[in-house]
Amino acid sequence: MPDTGFLALFxxxxxxxxxxxxxxxxxxxxxxxxxxxxxxxxxxxxxGRIASYxxxxxxxxxxxxxxxxxxxxxxxxxxxxxxxxVMLVLLGVYLLGVVQVLLPIERLGHHLxxxxxxxxxxxxxxxxxxxxFPLGLLWGWLPCGxxxxxxxxxxxxxxxxxxxxxxxxxxxxxxxxLLLAGMLLARLNEFVRRxxxxxxxxxxxxxxxxxxLLGLVRHLS
Numbered sequence: 187m188p189d190t191g192f193l194a195l196f197x198x199x200x201x202x203x204x205x206x207x208x209x210x211x212x213x214x215x216x217x218x219x220x221x222x223x224x225x226x227x228x229x230x231x232x233x234g235r236i237a238s239y240x241x242x243x244x245x246x247x248x249x250x251x252x253x254x255x256x257x258x259x260x261x262x263x264x265x266x267x268x269x270x271x272v273m274l275v276l277l278g279v280y281l282l283g284v285v286q287v288l289l290p291i292e293r294l295g296h297h298l299x300x301x302x303x304x305x306x307x308x309x310x311x312x313x314x315x316x317x318x319f320p321l322g323l324l325w326g327w328l329p330c331g332x333x334x335x336x337x338x339x340x341x342x343x344x345x346x347x348x349x350x351x352x353x354x355x356x357x358x359x360x361x362x363x364l365l366l367a368g369m370l371l372a373r374l375n376e377f378v379r380r381x382x383x384x385x386x387x388x389x390x391x392x393x394x395x396x397x398x399l400l401g402l403v404r405h406l407s
Contacts (some may be wrong), residue, residue, distance in 0.1 A: 199359020245350020
């Protein structure tokens, strides 16, 4: 996948912030209970969450590379590339306001999450870095259409290292919204909710996906 994929995934994480806050905002808000903002705890939680994204990206990148090695390399490569760009198109449509487009993808991880969610209770309330980091590690596996769509792009990375880097870019995009939740979130949330901002971001990501698919069509013709 072209390096535009890194920028696209970062934008998806950043501008999909309202979705992230909806999914994780309750946990993040609970980390601020009891007085002044506790930056170390927030950083530890988000470091754990992004570490899980990077781990999942490494697995996706390794699987994609293994598929290339095991199958007919050119056909597999083109298939993965098409899948990644279709998912970018869906992410662009999501950012344009059609949030339902990712719901079927989100349902894929519910079975795994039912097994992991109870483990998080032992770290609540998170009152130390030692509790917040593993809580973030677990919460990184929360079923999320944005995450799963980003992982489709990581499949095309060609290696575990590059797949992890792509998901790291996505995770860093989600960081401002969740790190500032309950602190400065009101202003940032107001910004990412603006129709013009979401439309510009959606069109950019949609454009990345369509550009990739157009290149694939030209390659095949």
